[in-house]
Structure formats: C-alpha cells, structure tokens
Amino acid sequence: MRITCVGGGPAGLYFAVLAKLADPAHEVTVLERNPAGVTYGWGVVFWDDLLDDLFRHDPVSARRIWDAAYKWDEYEVRATGKAVSYLAGYGFSLGRHRLLDILGARAAELGVDLRYRSEATDDPDADLVVACDGAGSRVREHDAAHFGAEVVHGRNRYIWLGTPHVFRTFTFGFEKTEAGWIWFHAYPFTDEASTFIVECTPETWAGLGFDELDGRDGCDRLARIFADHLDGEPLIDQRAESGGTGWMSFRRITNRRWDHGNVVLTGDAAHTTHFAIGSGTKLAMQDAMTLADAINADAGGDLGAALERYEHTRKAALAPLQAAAKASSEWFERMNDYGDLPAKQFSYALSNRRGAYPLWRYVLHVSTQRGAGRAMLRRALALRRWSRARRRPGFGAPVEGPQHRHDPAHIGG
Ligand SMILES: Cc1cc2nc3c(=O)[nH]c(=O)nc-3n(C[C@H](O)[C@H](O)[C@H](O)COP(=O)(O)OP(=O)(O)OC[C@H]3O[C@@H](n4cnc5c(N)ncnc54)[C@H](O)[C@@H]3O)c2cc1C
CATH class of the missing domain: 3.50.50.60 (FAD/NAD(P)-binding domain)
Structure with a gap:
C-alpha cells in the first residue's frame, strides 16, 4: 500500500x-x-500507560x-502564603x-x-x-x-515556555499578584532544562499588562513574578523568538x-x-x-x-x-475560588480537580505530606515504576541507535 x-x-x-x-x-x-x-x-509528560503501549507495539523505539x-517522582505544590505540599505520583518527561x-x-x-x-x-x-x-x-x-x-x-490564557532552571520534580507554582492568581506547570525534561507553562485568567493577564508586552519583555516580567522559583534563570519563549505569538487560549x-x-x-x-x-x-x-x-x-x-x-x-x-x-x-478557570484554602486542602483540591477520588485518597494525602510517610510512599512508587518496567516485552533488550543523555541513576529520585 x-x-x-x-x-x-x-x-x-x-x-x-x-x-x-x-x-x-x-x-x-x-x-x-x-x-x-x-x-x-x-x-511533554507521560505515564506508565503510554510506555506499556509503546513496548507492546515497538520495543525498540519504546526502549x-x-x-x-x-523520571520524576512526585508533584510539588507551591502557593503564595502557604507551606509547600506534595502529591503522590510519578511520571516521565x-x-x-x-x-x-x-x-x-x-x-x-x-x-x-x-x-x-x-x-x-x-x-x-x-x-x-x-x-x-x-x-x-x-x-x-x-x-x-x-x-x-x-x-x-478555553477562557484562560497560557504560554508554553522553557527555562534552564531544572526543577527537582513536577511542580505547580501559584503566585498571588495585585491582578489575581497566576501559576505555572513546570517539569524537568533533561538535566539542563524544564518546561514552564504559565496560565491565568484573561482578567489577570490584562491586569498584569501581558496584552501589551512583547515576547522578551513579557518573559522578563514573568521571570520577575516567578523569581522565587527560578533561581535567577530566565524564561524563554521560542515562538516569540521566531516571530510568532506566545500567549494563547486553548x-x-x-x-x-x-x-x-x-x-x-x-x-x-x-x-x-x-x-x-x-x-x-x-x-x-x-x-x-x-x-x-x-x-x-x-x-x-x-x-x-x-x-x-x-x-x-x-x-x-x-x-x-x-x-x-x-x-x-x-x-x-475557577482557580480564584480555591486560592484561599489552607495548603493541604488546596493541593488536594488541585489533585482532585476531576472530582473522582474516594475519601481514603484525602486521608493518604494528609498523612504523607512530611517525613517517614512521604519517604515511604515515594519508595513504594519507585519500586512500582521499576517492577512495571521490567515486565514489559523487550525492556531488557540491548539498546541500539541514538543514545540517551539522562542518567538512569536518577530513577526513583
Ligand atoms: C502548552 C502545551 C503543553 C503540552 N504538553 C503536553 C504534555 O505534557 N504531554 C502530552 O502528551 N501532550 C502535551 N501537549 C499536546 C501535544 O503537544 C500534542 O497533542 C501533540 O503534539 C499532537 O501530536 P500530532 O502529531 O497530532 O500533531 P503535532 O505535534 O502538532 O504535529 C503536526 C506536524 O505537522 C506538520 N504540518 C502541519 N501542516 C503541514 C502541512 N500542510 N504539510 C506538512 N507538514 C505539516 C507540523 O509542522 C507538525 O510537525 C501539549 C500541548 C500544549 C499546547
């Protein structure tokens, strides 16, 4: 054919x-x-379900x-005025x-x-x-x-940026500004860079002046807003640098x-x-x-x-x-309704945004925020990642072709 x-x-x-x-x-x-x-x-991020399918269809490219x-091993949730909290789960980017x-x-x-x-x-x-x-x-x-x-x-505005700052794991960061909440979804995807997607309501977007700022100035303004999370590293807008528009609605x-x-x-x-x-x-x-x-x-x-x-x-x-x-x-889009919740409830609301979790998930969430509970959960999930990987057809086959840059020793955090 x-x-x-x-x-x-x-x-x-x-x-x-x-x-x-x-x-x-x-x-x-x-x-x-x-x-x-x-x-x-x-x-881009993905999870075990995609890897299962990839290994079933073509173990060579899957490997x-x-x-x-x-490989990242939990979600971190930061928000102005709240303690950092964590959501269980691991993934890939x-x-x-x-x-x-x-x-x-x-x-x-x-x-x-x-x-x-x-x-x-x-x-x-x-x-x-x-x-x-x-x-x-x-x-x-x-x-x-x-x-x-x-x-x-969609109602919200978003922009898909990158940064040389390497986040430790998948991170949501919410900043309260004079024009309302603005937040990022960030995750490392190599040892040298992270994805950094910024999102806010159209009112906050206009209130912060992003309707009038072009690519470089807009990125500088965002880097100032999120300075506490970026360790002095810049934000980069590929589209603006090639003459396109950065901010969009989905x-x-x-x-x-x-x-x-x-x-x-x-x-x-x-x-x-x-x-x-x-x-x-x-x-x-x-x-x-x-x-x-x-x-x-x-x-x-x-x-x-x-x-x-x-x-x-x-x-x-x-x-x-x-x-x-x-x-x-x-x-x-309703983020402003949740912004005043205390840290643990806020991050739980974020993780349960599809509204489908049973009560035990909340109990698990609250009991694994710190110390031994959090460490045990991360270890259990790291183990699950590896045992699921090893069961995939072709996982143990020698790797040929383009080599990777990421150190597998990182797996499991
Ligand atoms: C901000 C943002 C974040 C995202 N994050 C994730 C994520 O974390 N995980 C995830 O799974 N997905 C993510 N996605 C979605 C993902 O990027 C897309 O769903 C995915 O790329 C779709 O793949 P595709 O092959 O269908 O289309 P595309 O990836 O868009 O590829 C289409 C290709 O067709 C080419 N093309 C177009 N027209 C023509 C033409 N006339 N002739 C020849 N070539 C043409 C284009 O140049 C392009 O290379 C994200 C999307 C956005 C906007």
Missing part, C-alpha cells in the same frame, strides 16, 4: 514506524513542512524513549525535539521516506492519506464540511467524522485535549497504534471498514479522558 502521512509530529512518525513494521512492503512517506530537527514546544525520558529525533531515526531505519521542508498539497496521491498535521490541519480544513470540526476556546477540537474516502484524521488534527492533563502526545501515538492495528487486521481487505473501526475504537477510548481534561481545565 502507498501511504502518505501529512505531518511529522508524534502521530505521523509513529504511524509510519508501525505501518512499516506491519508490512515492510508498504511504501510510506512522511511530509513535514519544517526542516529536520525544527519543532515547536518544550518537554529509546524510556532511556531518554526524565521528554523534550518534544528528542521524541521526534527518536521516532524519525526509527522510521528512517525501517525505510520510511521522510521528506522535510515538504508542504503537503490538498490532495496527496496515495492509497491512504493519514492527516497528522496538527490542530490547524490543512487536510481537515480542505474538507471541513465533511469532517465537521468544532473548535471551542483550542478544544472535536470532529464529527474522522475519515473520508482514503483520508483519515489522527492526533491533534482529530481531537485536542487540554494540556492540564498532559495527554495530547500520548493520545496521538495511541491513535497511530489503533489505526495501524485496524489496517493490519484488514490487510488486503476493506480499507473503509478498517478506518471506521479505528474511528469508533478511538472515540470510545478518548471520551473519559476528554471529560477529565475538560473538568481539569475548568478547575483552573
């Missing part, structure tokens, strides 16, 4: 890898408008992702740039034709066109009436249909999920897995039926996460 993936983000590159693994005779091309190695954004990932390097190298090894600096035409010539061209998908817009995209803008995109003839939507082109639950990359890669599985199961058969099955499976799988993401983003 001749397959063209429009877009070389996580969805496009990972689908290309899986299509080639399923059948090396497939002719797979990825068209990416940017030059190789150029992308937007900083690090490289595991090795390159930064990886620079978007690094993730695309790993996937691009794996695709090239398998014989995928990667064409950088290639803007797709409206109608690529292929048996299957996989639209993985992101939230602003040109392929989707070309047939907008059929796909029926709906775009809802676009929640859904589509009535995901396929049309030989064209199918994946990743952000099909759906977006608010960054407050850090799942867009995971969902894009899981789309790629389900699509590859569906096509593989129907090899030589009815492509239309395979695309339908992919769409139905993914829509059902996405529904609970999209509901969680919506609840989570709405919690941040």
